[in-house]
Every structure is written in structure tokens, then in C-alpha cells.
Amino acid sequence: MPSRSRASSLAHAIDTKSPTVSDTTQHLYDDQDLLRKLRTISIECRKVHTAPVEEEPKTDVARYSKYEGYLSSLNDRTTEYQVVIEQAQVIDQQLSLAIAKFGRVSTQTEAFASSTGQLFKSCTDLETLHASLNEYMGFFDALDPIVRVLHHSTSASTVKRDSFRSRLAKIDASLEFLEQHKDFKDAETYRIKFKQCLLRCCNMMASYLTSSLKTLYSEVAKSLEGVTQLGTQDALLYNKFKSRAADFYSVSEELSNRCLSTGSGRYHDDVKTILQNCYGEYFQIRSKLLQPLIRSQLNELNTSDSGSSLVKYIQDNLLFYSQLCQNEYDLITQFFPHAEGKEDFNKWLFRLCEPLHDRVRERVLRENEVMVLCDSVTLLSKFYQFEEDSKEYQDQFSNVQLDKVFEPLLQDVQYRLIFRAQMYVETNIVNFKPTKDAFIINHRKPSFTIVENSNDIVGSFLKSISDFEGEVEEMRSCYPPVLRAVALLSRIYQMVNSSIFDNLAHHIVHDCIESLRSAFQLVQQSEDTLESRLAYLKNLLMLRKQVQAFEIQYVCNEKYVDFSGLTEFLKSLASGGIRAASSTSVFDLTVEGGPLVVRDMVDARSELTLELRNAVKGLTTAVVKNVLxxxxxxxxxxxxxxxxxxxxxxxxxxxxxxxxxxxxxxxxxxxxxxxxxxxxxxxxxxxxxxxxxxxxxxxxxxxxxxxxxxxxxxxxxxxxxxxxxxxxxxx
Known part of the structure; x- marks a missing residue:
């Protein structure tokens, strides 16, 4: 019975773990163990069959027949499994050999791929080079035909043909290619030759443009002979040019594109020089045609405005020249691309307007009225309302920079205004001869008011504050130099540079204080009354009040030459002082006694404040003395x-x-x-x-x-x- 249960458990194990051909190698090793166990069981079974069997009762034969059948079947299956295991072992050996061979093949393949990879890359590069060789050679082969054609080209109209533009495109492409492939053999040599071809083509285009301009000039100049009507002159000067602009523009555009698009800027300067020569020829021809018109206009304005004011003369010229500059801009944009020649165009406009600068300067130098000069500055100031880097400025002067063209006019008027303002101060403030009636305002003579009203600057200032009756009367009652100074500062405020205005205002304040002090001292010599001190204080207060509105920087740097040392030296020389001081050389005495440059910083605000304090102190002292x-x-x-x-x-x-x-x-x-x-x-x-x-x-x-x-x-x-x-x- 024990053997039966052991066989039964073994059979169950075999039945549940039957091997298949598809098991892995590890499973094959497990089957070998199972085979050894089966062999052991088979040997034991044979021992059981060969051992003497005790006779059993016949009644037990039927009981073991089923077991014996199962055991027989188990033996048959064990034999079959043994065959399968042997076959699996053979297959396993074959697979091991195949894996080993595959490993050797893989190693050899990797070595082969590694050794042939560089060859493959080189082969690919050579194939790419071979494929692009024709394209590369095309850049070099294009040189000889271009050189031959350019060498034999004599007609100026060649530049208008499509073949010429095609050659230009080839030159551009070759130059760009050579810039990118500097490592090619003879690349620099070919680059220089292509550059020469490019410059040759540009010179041909420039020659065509110059020839066209000269021909057009000859036609227009001949047509203008004897023409006096303004409409006919405009038609010839502009319409005739516009009719030829299309052919001209197509060539100038090609030349301008070469100036803008040449890579690395290596050829930019050479091409730009050629283009500027074309601009120069154009400007020269336009100047020759426009000069007679400009002279005629200026002479006509001089004749018609001879008795008119400077303001009207400037206004008429501004209208004419503004329209002229705009017409010239509209014309040049039809001849040249504007981007490259914008700066040159505005410089030419400035030169074109130089006759205007000279004529206006002559009129300005003859103008003595400050009011007229101020009105002229106001007229010209409309061109200078915005900063140059502002958007409004760019919108107004992006094309024609009229502010640069008319800037000399404004400068001349401002310089003359500053000079006349200084003369006004010298005449009406510094050289004013004070009187008792002029200083004590409340006893002023009626004739003085009439004189002040006849002064244009004072009259304009009083009219500007006429809405404030109390202030007008208060200003009328001021000391005349104070009133004139305030009126002058009010009129020229923001008409000149701020630093110049500050310097001028400083001197005006100083001169007013000196004039007030002189008038006050003059009155004190005859009678020292309360009214005179109050009048003096009132004028100082009024001066301070009015000047504060101008936001003046009161500190002023002054530089002058002091000759006091030279005077002492000459006196010493005349009295024989040099012989007395024989130990000192003449050179040392000359250096010590020579004129000195003195730099002084004066603060008009401090001067005005100090004068006010002194006036208050003097008034207080006088009143207290009178009371006590x-x-x-x-x-x-x-x-x-x-x-x-x-x-x-x-x-x-x-x-x-x-x-x-x-x-x-x-x-x-x-x-x-x-x-x-x-x-x-x-x-x-x-x-x-x-x-x-x-x-x-x-x-x-x-x-x-x-x-x-x-x-x-x-x-x-x-x-x-x-x-x-x-x-x-x-x-």
C-alpha cells in the first residue's frame, strides 16, 4: 500500500508538469531531474516485479487488476516522456550552438558597421558634393562671360535691358557665395574680380543716369529761354522731369539696391560713392534750373515788400520756399529711392535756400524794433515746437526738414533781438536820467504817461494785462526803468535760448536796481520824505514780483579783464619805481602788473533781496525816528x-x-x-x-x-x- 500511494503521487506530478517543446532551457534542466526520478521509480518497479510474489487468495486478483493497468500505462508514458526529453536535450544543444554563432555574427557585424560608417559618411559627402558641383561651378563659370560682355559694352542704354539685370543678379549671387565659402581655392581672387564687375556695372548705371540728366537739362534749359510766365516755368521744371522719371527710376533703384543689400558692408562705401555722384549731378542740374526762379522771386519780394515790415517779408519767403522744398521732394522721389539720399537731399535744400538766408539777414540787420523782431521769432517758431526725437517731430519733418532749412533765419533774428534788447536796456534803463517827478510816481507829470504809452514795448505789455485794471494802474505808477525792464522781459520771454535770457534778465535786474538806487539818492539829496522811501520800496517789490514769473536762474557767471594792475605798473614805471626795486626784474613786474582775467559769479536774486532789506530798514528807521x-x-x-x-x-x-x-x-x-x-x-x-x-x-x-x-x-x-x-x- 505504501508503494501504491507513492506511485499515485508521482503519476499526478508527471501529469500536471508535462513538458512541451516550447519550454525554455531552464525547463529542460528541470525535466532532466524529473527523468532521473522516473528512472529511479522504474528500477524500483522492476524490483517489485522480479521479487517472489506470495500467493494471494484468488479473490484479490480482481482487486489489483486496475492498479496494474494504471502502472502499465504509467510505464508507457514514462517511456514516451523519456523520448521527448532526449529530443528536447538535442534541441537545447542545437539552440545553444545557434546562440553562440549568432553572438559571433553580431560581434562581427558591429565591427563591420563601425569600420564602414566613416566610409559611408565620406561617400555621402562626396555624393552631395558631386550633386552640387555643377551649381558651385556655375558661380565661377559665370565670371568669364560677364567680363567679356562688360568689356565690349559701349552703349549707355545697355543698363535698361533684362540681360544686364540678369548679369547683375549673377554677380550678386556669386559675391554672396564667395563670402560664405572663403575656404575655397582662389575664392579671394574670384571675389575681387566679381567686385570689379559689380563696380563696372554700377559705373555704367551711373553713366546712364548722368547722361540722361544732362540731356534732360539741355532740353529744359532751352525751353525756358524767354519764358516769363510762372505756370509755364513750373510745367517745364517739374512736368518735363516727371515724364522722364520712370526710366530713370528703374536704373537708380538697381543702383540703390546694390548700395543697401551688399553683404557685410565690404562694397557699401564704393557703391555709395557712385550713388552720391548721381545725387550730386541731379542736385547740380536742379540748382542751375531753379536759381533763376529763386532770384526772380527774391527780387520781386524785395520790390513789393520794400516798404513792408520784416515779418511780412519773412512770411512771404517762407511760403515760397516751403512750397519749393515740398515740390522738390515730390520730384526726387520719382527719380531716386528716398531711403539712401534723404540726408543729402536735405543738405542740398539748405544750400538751395542760402540766397534766402542772405537776403533775410540783410533785412534783419537793418531792423531796430524789438517788437518786430519778436514777431519774426514767433513766426519762425512754428518749425521748432517739438523735440527732434518726438513722434510729432517725425510726423512733421520726416521727409523735408524745414526746421534745418530755416534755422539760420531764426538764429539771425534771435541774435539781432538780443543785440537790440541790450541796446534798449542801455538806452532806456542804464542811461535813463531820473528826476524827482519820475521817481515819486504819484506826482508824475501827465506828459510822462504819454511818453510811456508811445513806447511800443511798454504799450504792448500794458495791453496784454489790460484785463486786470488794478494791475495796469499799479504798473503805470512804477518807476519808468522798472516798467520798461518788465515789459522787455515779458516780450522776449521764450524768444531766445533760456541761458541767454537768464543772463540778460540778470543784467536787467542789476541795472534796474542801480537806476532805482540812483534816483532814490537823487531825491534824498533834496528831501528825505516818507513818500520817496515808500516809492523806492514799492518799485523793488514790483520788480521782484514780475521777475519771479519768468523762472529765471539768477546766478550769472561773468568774465572780464582787470587792467588795474597794468595802471599801477605804468604809474610805477613813470615815477621810476623800477630802479628803486632793482632786485625785481622787469619781466616779473610786467607779469604782476599785467591785465588779469577775472571770473565772477553774481547772484541778482541776492542783490535784489539785499536791496529790499536795506529799503525796509531805512523806512523803518525813518518812521521810528519821526515818531520818537x-x-x-x-x-x-x-x-x-x-x-x-x-x-x-x-x-x-x-x-x-x-x-x-x-x-x-x-x-x-x-x-x-x-x-x-x-x-x-x-x-x-x-x-x-x-x-x-x-x-x-x-x-x-x-x-x-x-x-x-x-x-x-x-x-x-x-x-x-x-x-x-x-x-x-x-x-
């Missing part, structure tokens, strides 16, 4: 003098305030002036009070008299109440 009188000069009769001081304060301060209201309209300034007078008055009285107190303590002054003096605080309250009531009454 002799009330604090001595210590006698203190009570009576104290009463007199109070009466003076109550009588004089209202009168001073009334005069201030008449001269100084600004309430805040009046308040500060009254406050300064009060402070000075209280300071003087406090010093007097302290002195009397010390003498009373020493017994020099009676204590009863001292006790009658007004306390300082009481005096302060009195003045404060009086000042407040004055301002309230005035309000």
Missing part, C-alpha cells in the same frame, strides 16, 4: 515827553499806514512793515526805559518822574491796538 522825535533824547521833563510820545504814535502811525496803503497794495507786506516799525520803536523805547530806571535807582532821576513813564508792555499794547484798528478800518 526828541522824546527820548534827554531825561528832562519825562512826563511831558512821555505824553508827547503817545500823541506822536497816535498821530503819525495812522498817517504812515495811510501812505503805505497808497504805495503798497499787498496787505501782508503792510502788516510786516508795521510789525517791523513796532519792533524797532519798542526796542528803542525799552532801551530808554531801562536807562531811566538805572538812573532812578542811582538817584539821578526822581522816582516820582520815573513812575510817570509808560511801561513797555503798555506801549506795546497801545501800538498793537492801534495797528489792528488801522487794518480793520482799511478792510
Amino acid at each position: 522825535g526828541d522824546c527820548i533824547d534827554s531825561h528832562d521833563d519825562l512826563l511831558a515827553k512821555n505824553v508827547q510820545l503817545r500823541a506822536n504814535i497816535e498821530a503819525i502811525l495812522p498817517r504812515v499806514h495811510e501812505r503805505m496803503c497808497h504805495f503798497v497794495k499787498d496787505v501782508e507786506i503792510r502788516f510786516h512793515l508795521i510789525d517791523a516799525i513796532q519792533e524797532s520803536l519798542v526796542r528803542s523805547y525799552a532801551a530808554f526805559y531801562d536807562t531811566v530806571a538805572e538812573e532812578a535807582a542811582d538817584g539821578k532821576v526822581s522816582m516820582d518822574d520815573f513812575s510817570e513813564l509808560v511801561y513797555v508792555d503798555v506801549l506795546v499794547d497801545l501800538i498793537n491796538n492801534l495797528a489792528s484798528s488801522l487794518e480793520n478800518d482799511n478792510a
